Amino acid sequence: MAISRRNFLGLSAAGALFPHQLLALSPEEASRRKFLFIYCRGGWDTTYCFAPEFDNNIIDMEVDSTAAEAGGIAFVDHETRPSVRAFFERYGASTAVINGIEVRSIAHEKAQQLMFTGAASPGYDDWPTVIGHFGESSLQLPHVNVSGPTYAANFQDAVVRLGSAGQLSTLLNGTSITEGTIPVTLPGAAIQTLEDQFVLNRALSGSRGFDESYSSVLSHLNEFGSISSQIDLVASGSLKERVSTVLDCFELGLSRCGIVQYDGLQDLGWDTHGGNEIQGWHYEELFDALIATVESLQQRVGPTGQSLSEDVCVVVFSEMGRHPKINSHRGKDHWTFTSAMLFGSGVSGGRVVGGYDDMFYGMPVDLATGDLYSEGSRLSDKHFGATLLALAGVDWQEYSGGMQPINGIIRP
Amino acid sequence: MLGFAMIVVSCGGGVVDEPSSVELVPLEGSRLLRRLSLDIRGVLPSIQELDEASVSSEALESLWPAWFDDPRFEERMVDLFAEQWLTRVDDYNVTYLDFHLDESVEYEFLRSVGEEPLRLIAKVIANDRPFSEIVTADYMYSTEILGDIWPVDREDSSDEWAMSRWTDDRPPAGVIASNGLWWRYYTTPFNYNRGRSSAITRLLLCEDYLERPVRFTEAPALVDEGDTENAIKSSESCMACHISLDPMASALFGFWWYEIYDPAEMSRYHADREPLGKELLGVEPELYGVPVSGLGELGQALTLDPRFNQCAVQSAATMFWRRNVSFVDFLRLSELRQTFEASDLNYKALVESILLGETYRAGGFTDEVGEATAAREETSRIMSPEMLSSVIQELTGFEWEQDGWGQLESDRTGFRVLAGGVDGVGVTQPSRGPSLTWALVVKRLAQGAADYAVAGDYAGDGPNLLSVGVGSSYGDPNFDLEIERLVLRLFGRALMQGELASYGELFAAVEAEESQQAAWRSVLTVMFRDPEFVSY
Numbered sequence: 001m002a003i004s005r006r007n008f009l010g011l012s013a014a015g016a017l018f019p020h021q022l023l024a025l026s027p028e029e030a031s032r033r034k035f036l037f038i039y040c041r042g043g044w045d046t047t048y049c050f051a052p053e054f055d056n057n058i059i060d061m062e063v064d065s066t067a068a069e070a071g072g073i074a075f076v077d078h079e080t081r082p083s084v085r086a087f088f089e090r091y092g093a094s095t096a097v098i099n100g101i102e103v104r105s106i107a108h109e110k111a112q113q114l115m116f117t118g119a120a121s122p123g124y125d126d127w128p129t130v131i132g133h134f135g136e137s138s139l140q141l142p143h144v145n146v147s148g149p150t151y152a153a154n155f156q157d158a159v160v161r162l163g164s165a166g167q168l169s170t171l172l173n174g175t176s177i178t179e180g181t182i183p184v185t186l187p188g189a190a191i192q193t194l195e196d197q198f199v200l201n202r203a204l205s206g207s208r209g210f211d212e213s214y215s216s217v218l219s220h221l222n223e224f225g226s227i228s229s230q231i232d233l234v235a236s237g238s239l240k241e242r243v244s245t246v247l248d249c250f251e252l253g254l255s256r257c258g259i260v261q262y263d264g265l266q267d268l269g270w271d272t273h274g275g276n277e278i279q280g281w282h283y284e285e286l287f288d289a290l291i292a293t294v295e296s297l298q299q300r301v302g303p304t305g306q307s308l309s310e311d312v313c314v315v316v317f318s319e320m321g322r323h324p325k326i327n328s329h330r331g332k333d334h335w336t337f338t339s340a341m342l343f344g345s346g347v348s349g350g351r352v353v354g355g356y357d358d359m360f361y362g363m364p365v366d367l368a369t370g371d372l373y374s375e376g377s378r379l380s381d382k383h384f385g386a387t388l389l390a391l392a393g394v395d396w397q398e399y400s401g402g403m404q405p406i407n408g409i410i411r412p
Numbered sequence: 413m414l415g416f417a418m419i420v421v422s423c424g425g426g427v428v429d430e431p432s433s434v435e436l437v438p439l440e441g442s443r444l445l446r447r448l449s450l451d452i453r454g455v456l457p458s459i460q461e462l463d464e465a466s467v468s469s470e471a472l473e474s475l476w477p478a479w480f481d482d483p484r485f486e487e488r489m490v491d492l493f494a495e496q497w498l499t500r501v502d503d504y505n506v507t508y509l510d511f512h513l514d515e516s517v518e519y520e521f522l523r524s525v526g527e528e529p530l531r532l533i534a535k536v537i538a539n540d541r542p543f544s545e546i547v548t549a550d551y552m553y554s555t556e557i558l559g560d561i562w563p564v565d566r567e568d569s570s571d572e573w574a575m576s577r578w579t580d581d582r583p584p585a586g587v588i589a590s591n592g593l594w595w596r597y598y599t600t601p602f603n604y605n606r607g608r609s610s611a612i613t614r615l616l617l618c619e620d621y622l623e624r625p626v627r628f629t630e631a632p633a634l635v636d637e638g639d640t641e642n643a644i645k646s647s648e649s650c651m652a653c654h655i656s657l658d659p660m661a662s663a664l665f666g667f668w669w670y671e672i673y674d675p676a677e678m679s680r681y682h683a684d685r686e687p688l689g690k691e692l693l694g695v696e697p698e699l700y701g702v703p704v705s706g707l708g709e710l711g712q713a714l715t716l717d718p719r720f721n722q723c724a725v726q727s728a729a730t731m732f733w734r735r736n737v738s739f740v741d742f743l744r745l746s747e748l749r750q751t752f753e754a755s756d757l758n759y760k761a762l763v764e765s766i767l768l769g770e771t772y773r774a775g776g777f778t779d780e781v782g783e784a785t786a787a788r789e790e791t792s793r794i795m796s797p798e799m800l801s802s803v804i805q806e807l808t809g810f811e812w813e814q815d816g817w818g819q820l821e822s823d824r825t826g827f828r829v830l831a832g833g834v835d836g837v838g839v840t841q842p843s844r845g846p847s848l849t850w851a852l853v854v855k856r857l858a859q860g861a862a863d864y865a866v867a868g869d870y871a872g873d874g875p876n877l878l879s880v881g882v883g884s885s886y887g888d889p890n891f892d893l894e895i896e897r898l899v900l901r902l903f904g905r906a907l908m909q910g911e912l913a914s915y916g917e918l919f920a921a922v923e924a925e926e927s928q929q930a931a932w933r934s935v936l937t938v939m940f941r942d943p944e945f946v947s948y
Contacts, residue, residue, distance in 0.1 A: 102628065107607065109837075110622040120623040122841050123736050141848070149838045156832075156843045165825050168849060176827070177856040181813040184860040187930060187937075191922050195934055196855075198918050199941045208776070210792040210947045214846045221848050221855075273600075336628045361629050378629060 030393025031135075032304065033345050034250050036243065036293070037128050037259040038316045039148045040286065041112070042270030043334055045279040045322040049084060050097050050339035051356055052076045059324040059360055060332075062280065072350030073097055080280055083287040091294055094349035096370075096409035098340045098387075100362025101354070101379045103320050106334035108271070112319040115338075117151050118382040118400055125158075126151040127385045128257040130399050131392040133158040135256030140220040144249050146235045146242045148261030157213055162235040162245070169233040172225060196222050227252060239289040247296055250312060253303035262286060270318060274329035279322075290316070290343075297344070309344065313391055316341040317384070324360040337362045340384055346391045348411040354379050370408020379406070435785045439775030442466065446904035447948045448476045448767060450795070451732060453484040454491070454802035459901055476767075480760045484802070489534035490527055491798040492731040497615055498836035499596040500526035502824050506595075510675040511561045519817045524555040526836075528592030531573050536586075537759040543724055544757055547616065547711035550584030552576050562591060562679050582666060582681035583708030588612060594667045595678060596836070604693055605661035605668060612660065616714055618723035621653050645694065656700050662689030663697035663710040725749045725762060732766045734790045734844060744771065792947045794850065796842055797821065797831035800857060804940070807902075808865035809875045812857060820857070827853045846946075858940035866933045878932060885928055886916035895935070903944040 052067040052074050053059045061076070068077035070085065071092015077085055088095065105111040105120070113119070116126035125133070132143030133155035142158040143150070152159045162168045170176040177184050186192070200222065203215035231248040232241070239262050246258030263269050264282035272279055297309040304311070321338035337360065343349060353370035355363045366373035367383070377383065382403035389396035390405035439447055442457075445465045449457040457465070465472035479485060494500040500523065508514075508521040531553045536545045552564065554576040559566035563580040582589045597611040613619040627649065644654040665688045669677040686706055690696055697704050699713040714720055725748045729737050737745060748765050755761035766772050774791045795803065797820040805811055812819040819826040823835045831853040832843030843850060868874020869882050881894030895915050896907045915935055923931040939945060 104626045104628075105622060107622060121620070151841075152843070153841060156845050157847050160848045161830055163827070163830055163849075164823065167825065167827055167830055168852070171827070171830070171849070171852045171856055174856065174859075176819070177812070177860040179814065180819065180860065181815075182810060182860070182864055184863045186859055186863075187922075187926070187934065191925060191930070191934060194918060194921055195938050195941075198914075198938045202938070203943045206943050208792055208943075208947075210794070210846070211943050214851065214943050214947075217846045217848050217851045221851050224848065336626075378627075 030346065030391060032311060033392055034255070034302075034308075034312045035128060035131055035257045035388070035392065036246050036250075036312055036314045037148075037257065038239075038243070038286075038290075038314065039259060039261045040270050040282070040316070040318040041108075041148065041261050041263060042272075042318070043108070043111070043320040043322055044270045044282070044318040044338070045272065045276060045332055046099070046337075046339040046356075047076060047322075047324070048078075048279045049076050049081075049283050050099055050341065050352075053324075053356055053360070056324075056356070056358060056360065058358070060326040062277070071095065072352075074352055078280060081284045081287070083284050083291060087287045087291050090291070091343055092350055094347060095341060095343035096347050096349055097352040098342070098379065098384065098406065098409070099352060099354040100356050100365075101338050101340060101381065101384055102362050103336050103338060103381050106320060106336050108319060108334075111334075111336075112149060113151060114381045115317060115319045115384070116149060118380075118385045118403070123153045124151060125153050125155050125399075127388045127399075128259055129155050129158050130389065131394060132255070132257040134392065134394045137216075139254060139256055140224040141249055141255045143257040143259070144246060144255045146245050146258060146260045148259045150259065157217055162233050164235060166234040166236060169228075172228050172233070224254065227254075239285070240292050243289060243293050244296065247293075247300060247308065247312075250308055251300045251302060262289075272322070272331045273327065273333060274331040276322070276326060276331045286316070290314070294343075311345055313342060313344045313346050315388060335360070342387075342391075342409065346411050348409050351409065353406055353409055365406065366408070367404050367406050368408060370406055377404075435778055435781040436770055436774040436789065436791070437776035437778055438770060438773045440469070441472070442900075442904040443775065443948075444773060445472055445476065447773075447793075449479065450799060450803070450948050451767070452476065452479040452488060452763075453482050454488050454799055455484065455806040456803060456901065457904065459897065462900060462904060477764060480764070483538075486534045486538040487802070489537050490530045491796070493530045493533050494527070494798075494836075495796075495834050495842050496727055496730070497530060497593075497596075498834065498840055499529055499592055500821075501596060501836040502822055503837075504595045505598060505673045506675045506678060513557070513561075516816055517557060519822065520555070521557055523821075524557045525592050525595055528552065528554065528558060529587040529590040530592075532587055532590065535573070535575075540758060540760065542757040543752075543759045543762075544715035544720070545586060547586040547588055547714050548584060549586040550577065552578065552586075552590060561675075563681075578681065580681045581683045583706055583711075585707045585711035588616075588664075588711055588714075589681070589707060591679060598672055598678075599664075599668065600672060601668070601670065604658075605664040605689075606654075606657055608664055608667070609657045609660035612714070616723060617717060617719040618726050619719060621657060624653060626653075658693045659695045659698040660710070662693050662695050663699075663704055663707050665689040665692075666707060721753055721757065722749055724757075724759070725752055728759070728762050728766060729771075732763065733771055734793045735788065738788070740784075740788070741771075744769065790844060794832060794843065794846055795946050795948065797828050797833040797853070800831065800854065800946075804857060804861045807875065808861040808877060809868070810861040810864040812860060820853075851941075854941055854946055858937045861940055862933045862936035866929055866936060870929050870932075877936070881932060883928075885923060885931070886919045891916070891919070898936075898939060902939050903942065905944075 047059060047061055054061055054067050065076050065078040068075055070088035073088045073092040073095055075088055103111045103114050105114055110120055117124040128143045129152045135142050141160040145161040150159050174186050178186060200218045203211050203218055232245055242260040249255035249258055265285045268278055297312055298307060300308040302308045302311050317340040318338055321335040322332035323335045327333055354365050355372055357363050362378055363372050364376040364378050366376040382400045383406055386396040386400035386403050387405040389399055391410055396405055442462050445457050465475050508518045513521055533546050535553055553573040554564050554566050555572055564576040565579050566576040567574050587593055597608050599605045599608050610621045643650045665685045666681045666683055668685055671677050697706055699710055702713050704710045704713050725745055726737050751765040752762040774789050776791050777786055801820040814825060817826055821828055823829050829835050829839045830849035832850045834840055834842055865875050865877045869878040880890045884890035892912060895912055899907050919931040919935055922934040
């Protein structure tokens with residue numbers, strides 16, 4: 001039977017032609033993959049970087065910016081953002097940009113939840129938490145939250161937060177309790193070890209589901225406590241420093257996922273209802289940090305003995321985009337369509353998938369190829385999540401509401 | 413959610429997957445008493461209560477309903493509503509500095525604001541008032557700080573939270589006339605209170621507009637100036653929400669601030685701005701088609717909406733079942749609603765019904781448990797940070813504070829989120845299971861509390877947690893008695909075979925290494941970290 005392209009798409013969409021995993025990549029490679037999430041909270045203006053919509057006269061583009069292309073990526077260039085240009089020139093070939101993702105909300109909290117979980121209601125784990133949960137059971141910090149949100153409903157034991165003021169560090173070294181209002185004396189290390197082992201044995205001897213979870217957590221805690229000094233766990237440094245903490249965790253084989261929230265230059269925030277020009281400052285600092293991230297990944301060796309750059313996929317995203325028009329405060333208001341960028345392990349780079357139409361709405365895409373296709377799918381937060389889960393070798397169908405990954409940006 | 417459930421029921425002729433006693437093993441005896449005590453009062457049952465309850469199940473069942481009159485039940489209500497109302501945050505648009513307060517009261521300032529609506533709810537419940545009063549009350553409760561910075565007339569009272577009345581002509585509408593709620597759910601000038609309308613329906617009617625699927629591609633052009641406001645009034649896809657959202661928002665303009673970072677703007681109700689709702693939104697105030705004259709009538713109308721009672725039941729079930737409700741709970745929720753309404757909306761009666769149910773009392777699964785039930789039901793719960801705090805404080809007197817901040821109740825430098833709690837913004841659901849950071853917080857809390865209690869008891873001015881153990885070592889009769897008593901008090905059960913020796917060995921090892929006092933400290937530390945202590 002001859003199968004037309006259209007039939008092929010229909011069959012594959014229904015899962016009839018291939019098991020869905022086969023549309024992605026080898027399970028072994030995917031299950032080894034690690035993910036660094038960099039979340040730009042507040043809603044970034046995609047027209048400062050990912051959306052060179054200079055031919056669309058409804059969009060107020062930045063003055064003096066120009067359309068450019070490097071490494072197969074079309075982007076918005078500006079003389080004040082040399083790092084953006086440098087990044088795409090050097091690493092565009094391993095980078096994919098997704099344009100026109102519809103988040104289905106313009107409220108920060110809800111848009112954030114949607115972009116992280118694909119769901120507007122509570123009770124869902126976010127993509128990093130799911131991926132962390134399906135990592136190796138030996139991981140002590142499956143998903144390390146250095147800063148930013150984490151939605152954990154069913155897989156809470158996969159998440160380890162450092163705390164906004166580096167609280168995990170003070171808990172580990174004990175100053176959290178010794179420096180409180182009531183003076184406390186901690187026992188020596190030998191006695192603490194005895195106590196730790198006693199509690200672990202008690203949990204191991206229990207028969208409830210809670211006992212099993214608790215003993216697993218305690219085991220990881222005991223192991224992590226002995227090597228935590230090798231990591232700078234302070235979560236309030238620069239973006240580069242916070243990324244470095246995640247990479248430390250990858251290097252030591254502690255984590256599969258990590259998230260860092262980036263609030264822009266001097267934490268001015270991406271929510272630019274006024275003074276939209278600071279978007280440019282944020283992108284410049286962000287891409288400078290991304291270049292440093294790639295360089296660091298290339299220099300580090302993971303527990304498997306190969307360069308971390310072979311193992312780590314970096315996901316850069318925001319919960320929404322910004323309105324095409326400048327408002328009366330020289331800012332831009334919220335917009336439900338946004339972009340995301342992936343680079344590194346597993347990413348079929350050098351390409352931009354999706355796009356923006358005349359109304360600055362997202363355009364439909366052929367998910368199999370990533371090409372624009374008028375009868376294809378309009379990209380949503382769930383497609384974004386399904387793509388990440390597929391890259392991680394996780395059964396995306398269970399967690400993406402049936403939405404398929406954008407296989408066109410997954411390296412075969 | 414329940415609308416969906418009704419469809420399932422009518423199509424299927426019965427509720428699918430209704431958990432039954434075939435699948436669930438109920439908690440009994442002292443372990444049940446322990447759960448009840450923790451959930452109602454936030455503390456463990458005393459040894460005397462454990463003794464009384466051990467006589468018979470009837471004795472047990474006659475014991476706990478009186479705990480609803482314990483002042484600590486009100487505190488539990490504040491903690492549990494905080495998980496859902498998300499008002500107990502560490503940052504607002506204004507700070508203590510804006511009110512010229514001293515830095516030493518910053519924590520008190522934040523908690524006073526965040527708990528203001530929660531305290532009204534808890535007082536309505538504690539005082540056996542109809543639950544509907546939370547949106548009709550012409551009074552509020554304030555702390556001294558709130559009495560100083562807000563336009564309220566505070567009654568003389570030795571209580572931290574005193575009954576008070578607003579003095580700025582705001583309508584009597586309980587929590588929806590509260591500053592604390594609208595400081596948390598503020599509106600930008602051009603949002604026109606729509607976000608607040610959505611908060612009202614989510615919190616009081618369990619109707620979340622933000623859960624509705626929205627596709628902006630189905631709307632007309634939204635790019636040009638005025639497009640959005642036009643679309644809201646003309647596009648079907650926009651009107652589906654805004655036709656009911658906007659009239660509600662129209663009733664809230666007394667809280668519409670010209671400047672969202674201005675403490676004076678934020679503190680007062682602006683009765684003169686009430687007409688702006690119609691002017692700016694183009695609609696008269698109403699609640700789902702029911703016209704209202706303003707905020708006061710909005711509160712009244714909310715209580716007449718059939719979803720109000722239903723939502724109260726769903727919220728309470730979520731609190732005490734420690735899980736989200738779903739369509740499989742439809743029948744049980746219906747029964748609870750009948751009980752609630754038959755009691756004239758007495759919230760204690762509602763909670764009592766929940767605590768009598770098998771879902772609440774589930775302590776394990778039978779061999780016949782189905783996969784769905786096993787995945788859904790919480791047969792053991794972890795202590796929340798607030799519960800850990802109250803339990804440990806009651807047992808030992810230890811309070812984990814730094815610079816006046818409750819370390820288990822805040823996140824600026826504290827550990828609320830790391831211990832599984834909600835911060836109201838970034839983390840909006842409490843943890844249901846243990847995590848590495850939760851275990852680490854428990855460890856440090858246990859060490860601090862044990863050190864404090866043992867030092868006090870050895871000095872003769874402690875909490876008397878070691879009633880006979882002071883001065884005794886493993887092998888002494890008093891050591892055995894003390895361990896037996898601690899196991900009963902902390903775990904709610906009798907000592908098991910081999911357990912005494914296990915504690916004895918730990919004790920002996922630490923005593924040999926350091927001292928007898930240190931050995932007791934270690935015993936208490938491991939008990940406070942024990943899986944049977946930290947879960948219930």
